[in-house]
Amino acid sequence: MDVTQTTADGLKREFRVVVPAADLETRLSDRRSRLKDQVRINGFRPGKVPVAHLRKLYGRAVMAEAIEELVRETNAKIVTDNGFKLAMDPQVKMPEDKTELEGVVEGKADLSYTVSLEVVPAIELADFKGITLERLVAEVADDEVREATKRLADQNRPFAPKAEDAAAETGDRLVVSFVGRIDGEAFEGGTAEDVPLQLGSGTFIPGFEDQLVGAKAGETRTVTVTFPETYMAANLAGKTAAFEVTVKSVEAPGEVALDDDFAKKLGLESLAKLEEAIRERMKADYAAQSRQKLKRQLLDRLDALHKFDPPPTLVEEEFKSVWETVVSDLKAQNRSFADEGTDEEKAKEEYRGIADRRVRLGLVLAEIGEKNAIKVTDEEVSRAIVERARQYPGREQEVWDFYRKTPAAVASVRAPLFEEKVVDYILELATVTERTVPKDELFKDDETAADAA
Template identity: 45%
Template structure:
């Protein structure tokens, strides 16, 4: 094999390679002989088919197989012999080949950069912390009580007013046709309340039991169901009963109803749930601050192919959001060129940080154990109450699917390792400050 380095620019290497015709022919003969050992054809004993007939029948298919394997083997040898570390699969392009001639091809390789790990102990980050207030706990309790409050019939005969509970049947139609999910019977709806298509509950004001009314609404452009987004629907609503919501009771009975010993136990459980939410948000903020610090010190070139692949995945999602009218508020009004430039920058940052985190993990022998993967799968199954067994069986039957957990687990492990070395100070803030977008705050 003759290998000539054509160019070396940045992370890119280009080689011109020539594989001798004799090597190709030898591989082809060896493969045909291998096939002939077990070949069965009418008129011949097993394994005794003449080589000429084997070549006539399988020569073309074998040649394609031999060429592919020869190219792969040659590319692997070049990479190994020169100690190269490809960032992505090397690109092979056949330049010249004909039966009986040398195989000439070009090999383009983009390498991983040399990465210097920064002084992790010198990194300084601030961890924001928050604790639930009595007002927040009381608000959560009130929300739970309101969702489970009782109601009573309205004895007087009168139209519904905002805040009443109206029991209705309704059917929604678009262009005269009923649509999936647009009908219900005996549904209790808070007149003027939230949770429905804008304008629907408000259109029930003044409707009395026994009456039927048409309520016209327009689904928002960003409505989750794409077949309904932006369309106008007419709902035929029949009122069947009028009820009055009773004031929510926040007492031991409410706590017992939800499986707690008393109201104090329920309050402590709510406090713990809110604290876990705050701790999770605190972790996200801390991780973001740490990644910003690492990005500042990650001064190495990024493989163009990796950036393009990352950008392609991001841009595909952006295009989908554009079509669905769900583009982020910050992106609306920007032209395509501006958006592409911004998201290409995001793609480059992700690739650079990914390479740095990978190198930190490799240099410090950080790995994801089978036990950690198992715990991640169990946690995933618990997200689907009642279907846990099916989820677990899916991953047992599809071991390759488990790999989707490895990368995020590895990243979190590296983040924990860096945080253990870095200088982390804590700052107590209110929940509002913890939830505020840092970029929005700076703006």
């Protein structure tokens, strides 16, 4: 067998492979010999089927299998011998001439084909000990805990029916039924029965709740509102609808005492324990936000320290995925690129840059993990899947079975676990200082958030 490299263009490689007909015949004979002991053909004892008869019956199929096996082995050898890391599966191009291909299958001609590869570039990793980062942290203030406790109390506030002729006020809870129409025609999703609605909650379309202030139980009102331009249902965005609303009941909110009894209703032994639980949850939220900002800083530094041309195919695949999401989101919001202050070409250029960054960072993190033997164990993956399954009470087994049967889904669990382990490894080497900031600064949106890997 002769393997010759014919192209080396950037990260693209192409090889020409020639396999003599004699080599193919040797492989074919070996497969026929094994087949002779396996097949059962009427008129012949097991293992006694003449080879010539097998060739007549199965020759073409066996040759196709032999060629397929040989191509796999050859591709693997090319990768191993050259020390390549592949960015994509090898692309094999067989002879297009039917006569030539027929000669190969019949064992009368040499097999000549090309295999195209796209490889991952060699990545020279930076010295992570030279990276300096700042971890932003914020303390959970007592007044924030009190506010959160009060919000929880408001959410659990009891409601009692108002007097039969009492008018609804902001804060009251109504039970309503309605039919919505646009240009006199009822539309899908615009009709509902016995829906609870607290006036002033902002749950419904802007203006809807305001027009029900003063309504009484048993009253029917026409509420006219305009759907926001960014409404999730594109067919309704920006349109004006008239809702015929019937108020079934009006209930007034009661008072909630923030005391031990209230805490016990929520399953905690005292108000102090409730506030402690709320504080711990808020601390976890703050810590997660601090970690996210620190990780974003780190990715920015890795991006700046590792500049190379990533495999074009990987970048194109990532761009397509990102672009589909962008276009889908705009369509769902009934918005255009002009509404975003740009045009399609500029947006594509921006998101190609994001795709390039994501691919490069992904390759850098993978290289760090490989060179430092960072692994994610099956046990760690299983624990993560269990946590996901717990998010669907009553359907845990269904979720578990889905992951067990879907390798791609398991990979989607493993990948972020691996990334976090690599990030932790780098953070151990980097110099990380800590700065206490107000909550607002900790949770301030970063313009580069969408660019993070």
